[in-house]
Amino acid sequence: MRVIDLRGQNLSTAELLSVVPRATAAKAHALETAAAIVADVRDRGEAALREQATQFDGATGHAIRVPQHHIDEAIASLEPDVRSALEEAIRRVRLASAAQVPAPAVTELGGGARVIQRWQPVARVGVYVPGGKAVYPSSVIMNVVPAQIAGVSAVALASPPQRAFVGRVHPTILAAAGLLGVTEIYAMGGAGAIGALAYGVESLELAPVDVVTGPGNNFVAAAKRAVAGVVGIDAEAGATEILVVADDTANADFVAADLISQAEHDEQSGSVLVTFSPDLADAVSARIAAMVPLTKHAERVAIALGGEQSAIVLVDDLKTAAAFSNAYGPEHLEIQTAHASADAAIFTNAGALFIGDYAPVSLGDYLAGSNHVLPTSGQARYASGLGAHTFLRPQQVVEYSREALENVAADLVALSTAEDLPAHGEAVTARFAPRD
The missing domain is CATH 3.40.50.1980 (Nitrogenase molybdenum iron protein domain)
Known part of the structure; x- marks a missing residue:
């Protein structure tokens, strides 16, 4: 996997967006x-x-x-x-x-x-x-x-x-x-x-x-x-993606296995590790090299991990890791840090978050109870995963009595006049006009 070294840089959101690993030509x-x-x-x-x-x-x-x-x-x-x-x-x-x-x-x-x-x-x-x-x-x-x-x-x-x-x-x-x-x-x-x-x-x-x-x-x-x-x-x-944020307490075998698991889907899959521990980065890189040849879909995995959409990203600290992750907007975000539950609060843009060493993305794929149909390609910055809400439309039902409408009639007429839409007001006053 290629390495993106962002240490010592104070990048804006726009600058972070320009360096996140993405495959764009295929799309x-x-x-x-x-x-x-x-x-x-x-x-x-x-x-x-x-x-x-x-x-x-x-x-x-x-x-x-x-x-x-x-x-x-x-x-x-x-x-x-x-x-x-x-x-x-x-x-x-x-x-x-x-x-x-x-x-x-x-x-x-x-x-x-x-x-x-x-x-x-x-x-x-x-x-x-x-x-x-x-x-x-x-x-x-x-x-x-x-x-x-x-x-x-x-x-x-x-x-x-x-x-x-x-x-x-x-x-x-x-x-x-x-x-x-x-x-x-x-x-x-x-x-x-x-x-x-x-x-x-x-x-x-x-x-x-x-x-x-x-x-x-x-x-x-x-x-x-x-x-x-x-x-x-x-x-x-589109193609699936995982971003793992990990510190020096993370288990390199776990991280490597999780990156490989997503790369197994497709040659276009994105696997990204963000860490402020150079030692962990080296250990994960070594474990990936050892583990990839042993997995069933080794050729597919190797292509995905070697593609432009995958990388190991080195940053200075947890705050920068969160800024990078929030700019990336990953489909799946794993947080494997010493204080993962607390750290999760600053990671706001992700389709789903997987907290700690024992919540791998594959758990969410099958039996976590969460939904695995999630936004990819940065859409997690503004969109949610699939759920019951996907199939529901909020509707407002307005019920007013004669007296309730009469109570707001003057205000309504004033606003409709201000907008030069007098017929709007007349639709209200008509209801209170004397009848022959």
Whole structure:
């Protein structure tokens, strides 16, 4: 991994943003390509999806709308230990997601004057589950469970057709969906799937959704940008990333293992260590060199760790580490310091925080109860991870009696006159005019 040495420098936020390790070229290319793919699906529907499946997934003649017996077979063939783990993950994510649903509130502004705050779920959601270099039944849970907790009435799920399974969606993904009661599933992947969910495909009886969620590569993220405004999106989640802040009390083996775990996802994954301990930096570098050849996806990991998006960053102190991390806005932030719980207070920009030696990101990927669909590429500076709130819209319900409206009528007329919108005031005074 390359080293970025920021010691002895007092950098502004803008300067920190200019030095954070990011891969940008791939995203720029993805946006143009994804927009064209989405437009093709919008215009040609199923025909475009089938051509894309042949080109990108090596699948032909498959059932894009997954029949129920495929789901039933997948559940029946699920290994007992995997089923048990999925069911426990579902239980935990349900509990944590339920805490994200705000209670209705009523504000009494005077006699007969009230504003009711309610949270209304969207009607229909499209969930995307990747299926490239890994299998993600956990992403089924992380997307579907919060939608169900929010009260969404219809969930459509899309995942790429697998050449190894004769064009079917991976059976473990089907099984996870089946355990959650999802029956509307489509074997389609990448940017084309995002376009299909957003615009609908009549020949597949796929109706457009209201919100599209789910992780994916740069092309999926770019496709979400292309359909934003047509539908709601959770975020433009691209390649995964981890930032570890550690001091000289951290365990180098733990840090190295966590950096490698994220690099395992994809060659574009970002793994960053920020430390004010040169000794730890050297130790982690040495452990990575020793551990990478031993992991199953060593080639993929080595490319990711050696890419421009990964680095060991040397800083002077915890305060500077926090400034760097807050500028970076990591998807996953691990804090492995002597006083990690207290130190976490100054780290404000992250999709999710993992505190201490025994809260690795992989815990959040599966069984922490938190959601693993999180903002990437610095979006954590202004956006949140996926949750029940993603599928809820705050709505205000205004209830005023005749007397309550009469009490504010003069003020309302004064304001409407000041804004040169007299009809606004007349809409109020008309209610109190003498009737013939």
